Amino acid sequence: MLFKPYDPESKGVLERANQFLEPAFPPGRIFASPEDFNDQLGQWLPKANARLVRRIGARPSDLLTAD
Numbered sequence: 863m864l865f866k867p868y869d870p871e872s873k874g875v876l877e878r879a880n881q882f883l884e885p886a887f888p889p890g891r892i893f894a895s896p897e898d899f900n901d902q903l904g905q906w907l908p909k910a911n912a913r914l915v916r917r918i919g920a921r922p923s924d925l926l927t928a929d
Contacts, residue, residue, distance in 0.1 A: 878917075887903065887906055887910070908923070
C-alpha cells in the first residue's frame with residue numbers, strides 16, 4: 863500500500879493490520895520459498911477474513927463485496 867506522506871490515520875490502519883498478521887500467521891510455520899509463503903498465506907486468509915472485527919463490527923469477508 864502507498865499512503866500520502868504524513869498521514870497518521872492511514873498509517874494506523876496499516877499498523878493495526880500488521881499487529882494482527884504478525885503474531886497470527888507466521889509462528890510455527892516453515893516456508894520453503896516465497897511462493898510457499900504466498901500459498902500458505904492464501905490458504906490462511908479466508909480463515910482470518912471470517913473473524914469478527916470489533917472495530918468495524920463485521921467480518922472482512924462480508925465487506926469485500928461492498929468494497
